[in-house]
Amino acid sequence: MPAWITCAPFEQMLGMEIVKAEAGEAILAMPFVKSLAQGAGLxxxxxxxxxxxxxxxxxxxxxxxxxxxxxxxxxxxxxxxxVKQGILQARARAGERDGSTIKGSCDIFDEKGRKVMIFGSVFKIARDAEIKGVVYGKD
Incomplete structure (x- = not known):
């Protein structure tokens, strides 16, 4: 993985581990620990x-x-x-691009392979950022 694909201090505090990050896809793992539980223990x-x-x-x-x-x-x-226990796996994809925005999606699975959450997001890319040979901000 490129050196700049690393977890920030907050992500390290949560126990995240980058399993894979390439070609617009990523897999991360994170353990359930008691300090990440809400009042009911989830x-x-x-x-x-x-x-x-x-x-x-x-x-x-x-x-x-x-x-x-x-x-x-x-x-x-x-x-x-x-989620009450185990190691979670997040499987993410960078998707549709429109000008300086890019959509992403992620499914999170528990250690039994059950999907526990679905997630979608939109990111704003800084002007003049290159993505796969496309220069944004110069459309």
């Missing part, structure tokens, strides 16, 4: 959303020039099943 939704958002970021980073600036400008998610 994994906090914010931790799941952080995993999905980070997975999409890594998918995008695998397509753009190192140092490219971009940020999440919209996101939507649906929780399908509660």
């Amino acid at each position: 994994m906090h939704g914010g931790a799941l959303v952080s995993l999905a958002d980070t997975a999409v970021v890594m998918a995008i980073k695998s397509m753009v020039a190192p140092g490219t600036h971009f940020a999440t400008i919209a996101m939507e998610n649906r929780f399908l099943h509660p």
Whole structure:
């Protein structure tokens, strides 16, 4: 993986691990730990959303020039099943591009392979950023 595809301190605090990030796709893993639980003992939704958002970021980073600036400008998610234990896997894809925005999606699975969350997001790419040979901001 390129050197700039790494977890930031917040992502490290959550225990995220980048398994794969290439060609606009990424797989990340994150363990359920008690410190990420909400009051009823289930994994906090914010931790799941952080995993999905980070997975999409890594998918995008695998397509753009190192140092490219971009940020999440919209996101939507649906929780399908509660998480009470185990290692989660986030499978993300960078998708449709329109000018200086790029859409991403991510499905999160529990260790039994059950889909526990679906996630979609939109990112704003900085002007003049190159993605697969396309120069944005010069359309």
